[in-house]
Amino acid sequence: MGVQPAIVSAGFSEHASKRSDVNMAELMNEAIEDALNKCNCTIDDIDCVINGNMPAFEGANIPELWMTDHIGAKNKPFMRVTTGGTTGGSVAIAAYYAVASGLYDTVLATSFEQQSCGSTTVGLSSVALGEVSIYLQLGYDFEKLRRNMGAGAAIGIGAYQAINYMRRSHCTEEDLARVVVQNRHNAAKNWWTHLKMPNITIEQILETPYISYPLRFGMVTPASDGSCAMIYTTEENAKKFTDTPVYVNGVASVSNENAIVAPEASGCGQIDPCEQLSATISAKLAYEQAGISFPEKEIDYVEVYSPFPNQEFMWLERLGLFEENTAPMQYREGVTALDGDLPVNCSGGVNSTNAIGASAMERVAEAALQIMGKAGNQSPKEIHTAIGHGWGGTINLITLSVLADQPRRKYKGGI
Amino acid sequence: MVRLEYIKKQYTRTRRVHGNWYLASYQYKFNVKRINQCLEHLRKGELVGLKCRSCNTVSFPPRLICPKCLKMPDEWVHLRDTATVATFSGTYAQEAGDTEPRPYPVVAIRQDGSDTTWLANLPEGYDFFKVYVGMPLKVKWAEDKKGDFSDIEYYEPIEDPSIEMNKKEEAEK
């Protein structure tokens, strides 16, 4: 039962704050063409298309309906999967299951975001809009609530995590800035990224003003336009399409309870926002599927979803790659640099490029390209096993894909 | 304002078509029936939380569903009026009277006796840099109670014995 899925290609569009030269469909098409050009596969070989984006930012509901022709989905099975910030990761996982179920052979997974054509603030504030209106009904003061919600949006959640993480690990703001510098330097060497800053220093970042303590303007993710496409297929087909297939050996997308803000259904005691139970459980499930027993030894390359620098520390620890509270030290020693023992986010990460719907898929795509040896900013290290991680919702949903250059030999999990 | 330089590429502009997404026309439903008992107690100056019978999790403010058991909790338990800061952040805002943006504390509070957190207020103008995780607080009730969450006017910081103990320990060293 179950087919071994493989990735044969991954493509990107160029990312920028305003891709004013294309519309959503054309932007998506750029990535698909790039992906198809990188392997011996044509659009006719595709059996099924799965797409996703974060719906609120463009003001278009189910845009895939009118984008059908642009994404090559005409007269083909098509499915739309969205889970907010993790959309890309969820789409990649849906493509995995589409192949693993045996229903479809070759699946095109795509995701995009064109934030410049809508309002990101409107999109993000409407995350909690329903909850806000209910809070007001229950007698909250609007002025105070406005301030609270200002800190409760995505950046605020990042700030909560940063405060708790800094308290746990005693890391400093300088440590946070170091992560940013590493990411932006990496981004400068990668062709499709947004914030290319080849000469930035820690001091420059620490001079920028605070947005939400302890996060400064220079530390946070930009808003980008961009898209990403990947081609999943079966083990047999993979060898036809490319010489360097990458096998997907484990996936998980575990959701925790909702963040602090919602009064209605949510909550069962999430006291510490950097505890991240869902990441720990996702890692357990995915590693078990992939047959990984010692992640810190067996995993060679990591792409984590970290819009804010403190999250990079947090995820690396929760995903079992470093001992608790030691990640800042590893960054200081250069373990995670391009030529280090465990390269992290050589693509520049979400910290440099954030086309929200596509971001989580870009993590998986970059991890796959690093194994293939075709990445824009290729690590000199030989990479056999890599993970691509995604984070979204209101800090609650984690997606994780474990990739390797060998198919999994025996699978013990599940049923 | 410090500017960070990055490599930019210029793209040509296409034609723009205007469109709208009306957000304001939704009417979210909230079943206040399930929270009425808590509001009644607030009017009397009491705090109650909802307890799930199968996993003993207490939520304050009361929450509709226990996610662990997928059941509706229905047992009301009384809570103390003290609380602790679970986590906090600060928004930099320039309110009326401020000469420049300053941090306003935003705190997530865990009521003692409950297992959940919620966003509440500290006294107006409280110094952001004095807030820390684990800070003990006490409910300050409003003068005239209306039977909603505004009856908790704010949470007042109270004396923290652990600070004294820490100081003593350090002095002994």
Next chain:
Amino acid sequence: MEKVGIVGYYQVKPETDIQMSRPEMIFYAARGALDYAGLKRDDLTTVISATNDYYDGKTISNCFTVEAGGAYLKDESKVEMDGAHAVNYGLMRCLSGHHKLALVWGASQPSTFYYSCIRVLENDPTFDRPINLLNDYTAAALGMRAYMNKFGVSVEDIAKVGVKNHKNAAKNPLAWNEAQLPDITVEDILNSEMLSNPVTKLMHALPCDGATALVLAPEGLAKKIIDDPVWITGVGLCQETYYLGDRDLSISVSMEKAAQKAYKLAGINDPRKDIDVVELFEHSAYEELVLAEALGLCEKGKGSSLSSEINGEIPINPSGGNIGAFTPCATGITRIIEAVKQIQGEAKGYQVKDANRAIAHGQIGFCAQNNIVFILEGGKR
């Protein structure tokens, strides 16, 4: 394809303005489905939801229903289409061998927003939306006119479909109260409010609040849970192009392709003989005819002469179909549940005799742009 069993289901009674919050409604559906199967929440391994951010007025609407939908610390995902598409994803997850129990639910509350306004946001934003002529009513009217013209079908023939569905809905306790019209006539339908000529209000599906959930389990495990699970033996999915001008609206290419795939997987050669009951998701009465023809149940253009009453040759929508209760995002799951009830013999009052193999269908987009077909089988034969 290996079989996947449906071991539990629950439907919250659809209402015009349901007196529940959204998570509450979802909770009753999810809990009900688990209770039907007699399982704990802990047994679940994956949860798939079908909601739409625009219908819920919330970005990332699924993250507010993690607790209510039973997804806390479970492998979760969301399909932003019809509920039937979410069932397809749940099915894929079961077939992959990684999951032993999948909960699929769909829900929406159209009473909280203007449904037609939100449907307009599905248009091409650079062309169709500024012109502001295409919406769900006009799309249905264009399709209906194209169908009537090509095959010489009269308005009365199409109104008959509405009559049948409203009458069937009257027998179904879980249909929408306002669609339960036991004494309706063709004249009533034709004289009801004109939405967009020739579509009148009573031949169009009007949205109402509701939530549905069902539980899927792979073949080996389904029999451990209940004695007579209903099996999904085939599934087909297809999307055609968007622009109405590029399509022949009097036929449904995507439905034909989806049906062929599903028939192939289920080993059905002559659908007319092999299928006992059909549950279709029709936005407008004429779609039922177009879709039934695309399923191969009759020749093209002859849909109106097909005997599709509850005691007819091939009963279509004995539950009242989508006209009987249209709960956006949930209705595809409702169609599957109704087909399951027919196979299990639990459709009291509208039971089709000796039903063992059924078709359930879901769709999304204007004029049924994206269709999904499920073949369901019982263990009787």
